[in-house]
Amino acid sequence: MAGSVSTSFRLRRQLLGALAAAPAAVLAGAAHGAGAPDLSGVTLVLGDQAGGLRALAEASRVLEGAPYTYRWANFQGAAPLFEAQRANAVDIAPAGDLPVLAAATGDPSLRIVATRVGSPTQLGLLVPQRSGLHSVAQLKGRTVFVSSARGSIAEYQLDGALAEAGIARADIQIRYILPVDAFAAFMSGSIEAWATFDPYYGIAISRGARVLRDGTGINSGLGFITASGAAHANPLKRAAIADVLQRLQRAGDWALAHPQAYAEVYGTLTRTPTDTALAITQRASLKQHFVTAADIATLQKVADVAVRDGILPRALDVAALADTRIGTV
Structure with missing residues (x-):
């Protein structure tokens, strides 16, 4: 899953062909007016x-005809993605609520520029199919592996489930591990309990993993897109990011209107069986x-709980991190 998700233009056409609801020109939106900034030199x-x-953008073809150059940088989890953003190696980054907050504690220059709405069932606590564990309360004294680092949505899920079951964090051992490594260890039987998220969560379930507790009632189901401080401060890059966000918003609407077509393309691009891809995409954060x-109020509540529980090292003012006006650029 951490490898390239590139595919040929021809394959995308074959998969989408008659299923696309509108031509690419419609999906991409109207051309910029005469007063729009010249973005041809922006990458x-x-x-x-x-x-x-990337699967979402390529399935819907919304980036075709973009007035700027773009390239993709893929990461297996939020922790390495935000390391790259902090180093200004990526301009935008999609992640769940808590990873965004964790990143902001180390990089207050990042800006939250879009909200993505999904289901809290896209993550949870997993155990092997034949595990003797049948409740969160039984995790006491056990080791739980968390993807991918401190401050992930998986850790927030674990903390919420423990509190619900009346178990203190000190009553379990927590180990952090990147999702690809965790997946391999879990499938080999080396991990007895794993807190993780889609697509790793959905793929593990499709291969027999049992859900001990999903995110319903614990996680917000919201994801966010952040811009690096440097990109956000650059007027031309900020304008290009605003355009990308509008295109991704149309992409999400397309995917929600064409779930089977999107699942087929997502499955091909991410090398996931179509039935599993459909389960993952139906609960994904597509509406943007x-x-x-x-959104700010919801994220502030997450931040306050994470600070209270010691997941985040300090308080954050979410409103100061959010750009609610980028869509007016």
């Missing part, structure tokens, strides 16, 4: 996790909009 590096955002006051 954006679009960060991604496990190929999900620019950041609202309600």
